Amino acid sequence: MPTITINGREIEFEKGKVILQVALDNGIEIPHYCYHDGLSIVANCRICLAEVWAPNPRNDDKLEPIPKLLPTCQTPAGDGQVVYTNSPKSILNQKAVMEYLLINHPVDCPVCDQAGECHLQDYSYQFGRGQARFAEQKIKQPKKDVGPHVLLYSDRCIMCTRCVRFTREVTGTNELIVVGRGATEQIDVFPGIALDNELSANVIDICPVGALLDKDFLFQQRVWFLHKTPSIDGITCSGDNISVEHNNGQVYRLKPRTNLDVNKWWITDEVRYGWKFVHDENRLRLPALRGEDPYDMIEAPVAYDAAYEKAVEGFSQARGIAALLSPMLSCEDAYLLAKMILEHEPDTMLAVGPVPHDGQDKTFPGGFTMYAEKAPNARGVKRVLAGFGKVLDFESFLEQIGNFNTLLITGNYPSDWVTPDLVSACTGKFTVVIDTLPTKLAASADVLIPGATWIEKAGTFENVNNRLQAFERAIDPIDYGKSEAQIALDLMARKVGETPRVYNAKSVHQEMAETHGMGEFLTDIHYPTGGEAVESDMEVVEL
Ligand code: SF4
Ligand code: FES
Numbered sequence: 438m439p440t441i442t443i444n445g446r447e448i449e450f451e452k453g454k455v456i457l458q459v460a461l462d463n464g465i466e467i468p469h470y471c472y473h474d475g476l477s478i479v480a481n482c483r484i485c486l487a488e489v490w491a492p493n494p495r496n497d498d499k500l501e502p503i504p505k506l507l508p509t510c511q512t513p514a515g516d517g518q519v520v521y522t523n524s525p526k527s528i529l530n531q532k533a534v535m536e537y538l539l540i541n542h543p544v545d546c547p548v549c550d551q552a553g554e555c556h557l558q559d560y561s562y563q564f565g566r567g568q569a570r571f572a573e574q575k576i577k578q579p580k581k582d583v584g585p586h587v588l589l590y591s592d593r594c595i596m597c598t599r600c601v602r603f604t605r606e607v608t609g610t611n612e613l614i615v616v617g618r619g620a621t622e623q624i625d626v627f628p629g630i631a632l633d634n635e636l637s638a639n640v641i642d643i644c645p646v647g648a649l650l651d652k653d654f655l656f657q658q659r660v661w662f663l664h665k666t667p668s669i670d671g672i673t674c675s676g677d678n679i680s681v682e683h684n685n686g687q688v689y690r691l692k693p694r695t696n697l698d699v700n701k702w703w704i705t706d707e708v709r710y711g712w713k714f715v716h717d718e719n720r721l722r723l724p725a726l727r728g729e730d731p732y733d734m735i736e737a738p739v740a741y742d743a744a745y746e747k748a749v750e751g752f753s754q755a756r757g758i759a760a761l762l763s764p765m766l767s768c769e770d771a772y773l774l775a776k777m778i779l780e781h782e783p784d785t786m787l788a789v790g791p792v793p794h795d796g797q798d799k800t801f802p803g804g805f806t807m808y809a810e811k812a813p814n815a816r817g818v819k820r821v822l823a824g825f826g827k828v829l830d831f832e833s834f835l836e837q838i839g840n841f842n843t844l845l846i847t848g849n850y851p852s853d854w855v856t857p858d859l860v861s862a863c864t865g866k867f868t869v870v871i872d873t874l875p876t877k878l879a880a881s882a883d884v885l886i887p888g889a890t891w892i893e894k895a896g897t898f899e900n901v902n903n904r905l906q907a908f909e910r911a912i913d914p915i916d917y918g919k920s921e922a923q924i925a926l927d928l929m930a931r932k933v934g935e936t937p938r939v940y941n942a943k944s945v946h947q948e949m950a951e952t953h954g955m956g957e958f959l960t961d962i963h964y965p966t967g968g969e970a971v972e973s974d975m976e977v978v979e980l
Pocket of ligand 2: 468469470471472479480481482483484485486508509510511
């Protein structure tokens with residue numbers, strides 16, 4: 438295997454990679470702005486330049502310096518090369534580039550959303566001069582509203598052109614362009630065309646400075662207060678890897694998590710902004726019983742006690758149970774709910790809830806696909822229920838529901854999902870509903886128990902390509918909601934008069950494999966890789 442030496446460290450590398458890639462893959466920091474793994478290489482920012490020595494084949498392969506500094510983002514790594522990014526010549530270039538980029542850059546870090554995750558700020562500390570020599574008036578550039586999700590603060594832009602290349606190469610929509618020349622050059626939208634495509638907000642993530650800003654996150658939170666929890670798209674079947682960024686039980690934003698096997702570096706705007714229902718003011722917060730005054734059960738333990746008692750009583754007296762488990766649930770939720778209900782009635786009819794679709798799948802020129810199926814785990818719920826026996830789809834469930842007098846129905850959709858067919862089919866039957874938002878069915882249920890969205894629990898989803906992926910709990914359930922898995926465990930314990938087990942995904946996987954032959958939950962789940970969390974290097978004092 439060829440080897441290269443970067444800053445004194447000898448590294449083996451695969452042919453075809455550039456020096457910067459080899460360095461980054463091996464944990465060596467080389468400053469870079471314009472380079473991005475998912476975009477073409479333009480080498481226009483010049484901060485990654487380094488001193489390179491290479492064997493000269495015309496001089497017996499003697500190591501000789503290449504006279505000019507080379508852009509490491511564009512220079513292929515070669516066998517026997519020796520690279521110095523910390524030599525006096527390289528450092529001088531880094532300082533010069535930083536000084537040049539900061540000449541017209543406003544010193545507005547205290548009011549910039551990017552502060553704390555800004556490459557310009559970071560490199561300024563690491564590679565900058567620490568002092569400005571530019572005493573003249575800075576050029577002022579305008580702020581622009583470039584699309585439904587994105588604002589452009591032009592005077593913070595360093596003209597790396599990542600955003601322009603994104604709209605050319607990934608979405609193929611070409612909304613962003615470079616206009617002007619020299620110091621007055623700026624990014625703009627093509628006249629009359631807004632930055633409005635299904636992936637538009639990814640430009641915010643790839644902008645290395647605070648020039649492209651998220652309207653939804655604008656001035657909402659300093660990024661160093663945010664905790665990042667690795668998660669999976671909980672809105673569509675994509676299985677896109679995301680990071681839920683939250684503080685004090687409040688979600689502030691979702692960001693893509695790089696996974697070259699799934700979503701690469703991107704997510705759709707639908708996934709990015711689709712979490713708002715988690716904090717919907719109408720979220721179901723306490724269990725309720727039909728005909729009971731909600732103010733009699735204002736205390737959560739009382740309400741749960743009464744709801745569990747009534748549900749278990751109803752299931753025990755049932756003459757046939759049908760259970761509709763939503764494709765929004767995790768595999769573990771579905772497994773425990775199915776197990777619980779089958780303990781009451783071994784012949785329970787199991788079905789997967791309605792799987793919403795919107796339009797057609799759409800693949801962008803860069804290869805990213807946006808899916809029409811708007812549920813994260815239809816395949817996972819079906820897989821789990823199949824481990825217990827026959828599984829019906831929603832239409833067959835509606836056809837056969839007349840044979841049953843007791844129902845367990847779960848929702849957890851981001852908006853009202855209940856069809857008039859379902860409401861009328863449930864009328865007159867003892868119905869237990871577990872859901873997160875109010876619906877007609879929730880209002881008419883005999884027992885209503887508040888569930889938890891995927892952001893409020895840990896579990897596993899199976900995506901459109903049958904990939905099982907684990908996600909972690911980012912925040913606690915809103916108010917007194919509980920994960921469906923925990924509700925199932927509580928109901929199982931209530932039936933036999935025992936103390937309920939606390940839900941733990943790992944032990945559920947063990948049980949699924951041992952008792953229902955679902956060994957894939959021990960071997961095939963992809964867990965998030967670590968290294969996301971960024972620890973502050975200084976003590977943060979909240980005033
Ligand atoms: S707006 Fe951001 S991504 Fe676009 S060219 Fe400027 S600095 Fe680069
Ligand atoms: S990262 Fe190499 S020139 Fe910009």
